[in-house]
Amino acid sequence: MTSYTGLELLRLLSQHPQFRVSSVTARSAVGKRLYEVFPQLSVMTNTQIDPQLVITEEPGQIDLAFVCLPHAAAAESVVTLLERGTKVVDLSADFRTFSNESHPSEPTYIEITFQEGIPIALNGEDIDGVTLIETLNKLAGGYGIGRIDHIENRLVGIK
Numbered sequence: 001m002t003s004y005t006g007l008e009l010l011r012l013l014s015q016h017p018q019f020r021v022s023s024v025t026a027r028s029a030v031g032k033r034l035y036e037v038f039p040q041l042s043v044m045t046n047t048q049i050d051p052q053l054v055i056t057e058e059p060g061q062i063d064l065a066f067v068c069l070p071h072a073a074a075a076e077s078v079v080t081l082l083e084r085g086t087k088v089v090d091l092s093a094d095f096r097t098f099s100n101e102s103h104p105s106e107p108t109y110i111e112i113t114f115q116e117g118i119p120i121a122l123n124g125e126d127i128d129g130v131t132l133i134e135t136l137n138k139l140a141g142g143y144g145i146g147r148i149d150h151i152e153n154r155l156v157g158i159k
Contacts, residue, residue, distance in 0.1 A: 005091055006068040007038055013066075014047035018118065018129060021049045023060040030057045062086055064130055087130050089137065103143055110139070 006026070013019045024034060035042035035051035042051045059065060065081050067074045067090045074092040081088050112132070113121035119132050127135070 003068055009066055009068060009091070010034075010038065010041065010049060014041070014044055014049045016048060019048055021053070023062050024053055024055050025057060025059050026055050027057060029055045031055065059086075064089065067091060087134065089133050108139060108143075110136075 010021065010024075013021055026037070029037045032055050033051065034049065034053045034055065037055065038051075041047075041049060044051075059081070064087045067078055067081070067088060069077060069092055074090050078088050078090050111123055112119050113124070119127075119129065121127055122132055122135060
């Protein structure tokens with residue numbers, strides 16, 4: 001988890017009241033503490049992440065895993081996690097996109113209901129956060145989102 005995607009995910013989850021990061025994996029940083037790899041985490045306060053957390057090669061006992069591996073590298077990890085009964089959000093495109101031939105020809109409209117900034121319903125039906133993410137990933141993958149679309153947040157320093 002030494003990638004930009006991994007760091008951005010940690011930043012977002014650190015402020016989310018319903019997530020607690022309990023395990024972080026990264027083959028290139030096994031045995032290091034989060035703050036050693038991401039020093040900016042050590043100055044964040046009131047977060048759901050312990051900067052003293054030790055990075056491991058395999059995840060601990062977890063309910064939900066965000067996979068931030070490169071495309072094609074995520075497949076093996078995702079299958080292993082699913083076999084363990086872990087819910088998975090794969091941020092690569094390995095499982096969430098489909099071929100152009102299978103894309104729906106008409107748009108799908110959705111309505112997400114929020115309460116105090118937290119999503120609580122999809123299309124009028126109550127839904128928990130994990131199921132919402134899984135549903136939206138599947139829906140977006142059906143339209144090929146993630147196959148060639150790139151989202152960037154870049155800082156450029158100019159002297």
